[in-house]
Amino acid sequence: xxxxxxxxxxxxxxxxxxxxxxxxxxxxxxxxxxxxxxxxxxxxxxxxxxxxxxxxxxxxxxxxxxxxxxxxxxxxxxxxxxxxxxxxxxxxxxxxxxxxxxxxxxxxxxxxxxxxxxxxxxxxxxxxxxxxxxxxxxxxxxxxxxxxxxxxxxxxxxxxxxxxxxxxxxxxxxxxxxxxxxxxxxxxxxxxxxxxxxxxxxxxxxxxxxxxxxxxxxxxxxxxxxxxxxxxxxxxxxxxxxxxxxxxxxxxxxxxxxxxxxxxxxxxxxxxxxxxxxxxxxxxxxxxxxxxxxxxxxxxxxxxxxxxxxxxxxxxxxxxxxxxxxxxxxxxxxxxxxxxxxxxxxxxxxxxxxxxxxxxxxxxx
Amino acid sequence: xxxxxxxxxxxxxxxxxxxxxxxxxxxxxxxxxxxxxxxxxxxxxxxxxxxxxxxxxxxxxxxxxxxxxxxxxxxxxxxxxxxxxxxxxxxxxxxxxxxxxxxxxxxxxxxxxxxxxxxxxxxxxxxxxxxxxxxxxxxxxxxxxxxxxxxxxxxxxxxxxxxxxxxxxxxxxxxxxxxxxxxxxxxxxxxxxxxxxxxxxxxxxxxxxxxxxxxxxxxxxxxxxxxxxxxxxxxxxxxxxxxxxxxxxxxxxxxxxxxxxxxxxxxxxxxxxxxxxxxxxxxxxxxxxxxxxxxxxxxxxxxxxxxxxxxxxxxxxxxxxxxxxxxxxxxxxxxxxxxxxxxxxxxxxxxxxxxxxx
Numbered sequence: 251x252x253x254x255x256x257x258x259x260x261x262x263x264x265x266x267x268x269x270x271x272x273x274x275x276x277x278x279x280x281x282x283x284x285x286x287x288x289x290x291x292x293x294x295x296x297x298x299x300x301x302x303x304x305x306x307x308x309x310x311x312x313x314x315x316x317x318x319x320x321x322x323x324x325x326x327x328x329x330x331x332x333x334x335x336x337x338x339x340x341x342x343x344x345x346x347x348x349x350x351x352x353x354x355x356x357x358x359x360x361x362x363x364x365x366x367x368x369x370x371x372x373x374x375x376x377x378x379x380x381x382x383x384x385x386x387x388x389x390x391x392x393x394x395x396x397x398x399x400x401x402x403x404x405x406x407x408x409x410x411x412x413x414x415x416x417x418x419x420x421x422x423x424x425x426x427x428x429x430x431x432x433x434x435x436x437x438x439x440x441x442x443x444x445x446x447x448x449x450x451x452x453x454x455x456x457x458x459x460x461x462x463x464x465x466x467x468x469x470x471x472x473x474x475x476x477x478x479x480x481x482x483x484x485x486x487x488x489x490x491x492x493x494x495x496x497x498x499x500x501x502x503x504x505x506x507x508x509x510x511x512x513x514x515x516x517x518x519x520x521x522x523x524x525x526x527x528x529x530x531x532x533x534x535x536x537x538x539x540x541x542x543x544x545x546x547x548x549x550x551x552x553x554x555x556x557x558x559x560x561x562x563x564x565x566x567x568x569x570x571x572x573x574x575x576x577x578x579x580x581x582x583x584x585x586x587x588x589x590x591x592x593x594x595x596x597x598x599x600x601x602x603x604x605x606x607x608x609x610x611x612x613x614x615x
Numbered sequence: 616x617x618x619x620x621x622x623x624x625x626x627x628x629x630x631x632x633x634x635x636x637x638x639x640x641x642x643x644x645x646x647x648x649x650x651x652x653x654x655x656x657x658x659x660x661x662x663x664x665x666x667x668x669x670x671x672x673x674x675x676x677x678x679x680x681x682x683x684x685x686x687x688x689x690x691x692x693x694x695x696x697x698x699x700x701x702x703x704x705x706x707x708x709x710x711x712x713x714x715x716x717x718x719x720x721x722x723x724x725x726x727x728x729x730x731x732x733x734x735x736x737x738x739x740x741x742x743x744x745x746x747x748x749x750x751x752x753x754x755x756x757x758x759x760x761x762x763x764x765x766x767x768x769x770x771x772x773x774x775x776x777x778x779x780x781x782x783x784x785x786x787x788x789x790x791x792x793x794x795x796x797x798x799x800x801x802x803x804x805x806x807x808x809x810x811x812x813x814x815x816x817x818x819x820x821x822x823x824x825x826x827x828x829x830x831x832x833x834x835x836x837x838x839x840x841x842x843x844x845x846x847x848x849x850x851x852x853x854x855x856x857x858x859x860x861x862x863x864x865x866x867x868x869x870x871x872x873x874x875x876x877x878x879x880x881x882x883x884x885x886x887x888x889x890x891x892x893x894x895x896x897x898x899x900x901x902x903x904x905x906x907x908x909x910x911x912x913x914x915x916x917x918x919x920x921x922x923x924x925x926x927x928x929x930x931x932x933x934x935x936x937x938x939x940x941x942x943x944x945x946x947x948x949x950x951x952x953x954x955x956x957x958x959x960x961x962x963x964x965x966x967x968x969x970x971x972x973x
Binding site: 258261262263266267270296297298299300301302303472473476588589607608609610611612615 | 882891948949950951953954955957958959960961962965
């Protein structure tokens, strides 16, 4: 980001009222389903009660926007196996510890004696590897294009021999495309600001053209979100299907070339399994052959089956596919809470269910 | 503090020179052992308290307990343990906090504070000068509200067995009319007596060493003088002090217990800019941060403006505001109208974002 903006300026009640009036003028007079794919967007919408400012019939869903929530049970099973059976120090982001695998969470594996540590970045995991030269240290890498460049930088930066990566990075544009195939009701995308800082607004052009769907890149302050939604409704009204950048203070058309170059050198695009969706072609990142010595899957030869996905009653798959909102699930807030989550969407801080619970979000209030 | 039942909890305690002036000494196991050393400590500390009795038997009697002669009314009793970390923070310390917290629990039930007891649990090696400082702050609060320290207890624990100093207090007050946190009726106005989140953020910033532009001071203070003004106007239906879990927890509890809904307007809720800025940076809601010198007051609509005027005459109530009202819909829930005009429920926080704040 080039300029620091006072965030409270983007919460100005008078400007918000103006935007709300614009939105009411753009009311489509029919049901319109929009999807964003970002926990930060969901948090902004919920924290500021923005759904109540949208015109009648306009609904916004989170979709597959929580990296923790879409990490496949198979990948979690591999991580659990590595931690329990291969005597490694398994490092990952805090939210990953409580996501249910087929049998165990990483937190439960830790309770059984596994060495599972919470890190804030890939570089933290490398530091742990340098401090423990006699231990194998595995970084369980999850996240979209936002966190993948940091993992790439670590892989390309000659990490110590006892360090490896269990790579579960995923890509946003293929997920949007898969969502459109599965859920034909979706009429517009509010594209994620953070991911777009890396991949650029142009990365959605192909999607918009091929599927004739409006895409607007949006920021995270309430006025950013309302403005982006207004642009989407305008496109729908005018029958346009374009990529527009409503977050130009952070996002450039071409994105961040340096970060993209790092990702390209460290990773190759592979098919990936998304929890709640299934296999999406060319939607994940695998470690390149030249760096395969740092690939934990190859180093330890561990694979694991998918097994059961969600427990009975849990509607996470529909929440991830933008077919249900959290309060549609009978378990929401009763059997499933952040203190005892049933599905992944209640675990990850970016999961729709966790966010709706925290901010008391309802479809209409 | 005195009480013939005190016993040291540390075996094998070592004696120390008794000729050193108290101010230079550190607490040893013997200070909690009920003997001469403890008596000497207690004798010096009690001088800090101007009011030491509220009945026939008081602090100076060093008897097994105190007796109280109470005025007419309903007697209110409250108890609290204080474990704040760090012990001193901008705007206050554990002594001011212990006394204010106790007095405020009485005040929001409509009770004039009359007496307090004090149990001290002190870590071996704790500087006596520090202890005196904290007790002076505590005494100052009691003096302000005219309450007596009537009895107490001192225990010492071994080095490393605890963290410095813990205070336990019991407050006794008398109310003409008890005010509950469950008394809201639809239509009642909701008043907050000042900016929210100062205490939680001040303690957090001090503990974590977060550099703050312009100091964030705790709001810790006794609110009885303020509450007394509100009660004198009349029309008060419910009160609560928004401590752990902050305003969000207090409002939710009041809504649930009263069987009403509450709407509040974010724009009207006073939050200092420094607190708002730092909370934003840390990803914490100021509405979930504790206050230690504020009250949430429900008032019947015809008296609300008069209560606000009365509150604003007191320095602690200068920023008092009507932030919303009780409604018949959304029973047991709090609806927040956000700054940008959106609506959502303000949920009961899962826990306080900052541990060990009071």
